[in-house]
Amino acid sequence: MENVENEIRGLIAEIIEKEPSEITPEAKFFEELGVDSMMALEILTAVEKKYKIVIPEEKLTQLTTLSDTVRVAKEYLEKKAV
């Protein structure tokens, strides 16, 4: 589970074409990192694919920082584990 943050940081960095170091836990995707809605969807899809989970599309609007994304991913990873 500890690796999840780093793994997701890597996925995001690839999608938004930024250095992983720029993607701090609280950096705001839209305001600070230049993420658009389509990139946000790609992030969601990449996370789903990586962890073989399904995140409902309603959660899309909650993915605004790395820490939010990790929190949502962990929530569904835990559900999967149950």
Add this chain to the structure above:
Amino acid sequence: MILKNKVAIVSGGTRGIGRGICLMLAQEGADVAFTYLKSVDEAASLKKEIEKSGVKALALQVDVRDFDKTKEAVENVKTTLGGLDIIVNNAGITRDKALMMMSKEDWQDVIDTNLTGTFNLSRNAIVAFLKQKSGNIVNITSVSGVIGLARQTNYASSKAGIIGFTKSLAREVSPYGIRVNAVAPGFIETDMVSDLKPEYKGQLIKNIPLERFGKVEDVTGVVKFLLSEASSFITGQVMIIDGGLSIR
């Protein structure tokens, strides 16, 4: 068959153009889900007729004005038919009146069903389309939304709105392999036209260069084209099917 293994949803499927589109989709090999509001008997018979083509059919009693119910319907289609590839936003109503006689309800009912209904169904399916990087949307607008017709300020506004929606969405989702087009039928022989007064009908035909009302097949043929590979370089367009009514 050009749509084998595809899954389609058609709003307002039980009558007129919607019904014709459902049957065309089935003949082309697609599994077909359709929504309807009141026509329970027609829905049951259409379901049977679709199944005669050897494809799956799903009849959904859903009011497309209701965002949440439309969302449930889309989820139902994805689960029951195993995915979703095609949306035909067809559900539409008229409340023709001179503006001076038009009530707020006449206006709102038409906008909510025709325009908001198109938003509701498209919005609830678009994320799936974006994720799968494919999808095809055909919106049924009207020649009324292109040239304007008297006594149809509500209907023409809703249909012109659908044209703007089609063009904007086509630009937005084209990088994802999704095409969005519209067809704009003129006067087609359906219940919507039979509701017109006979003297008005005669007058209308005089204004149609091809001197006849259209047939449902005149529309379904163009929808089929827009869903086929033959139109793979066409998006954001409005195909007018009106016998030339809008030329002048």
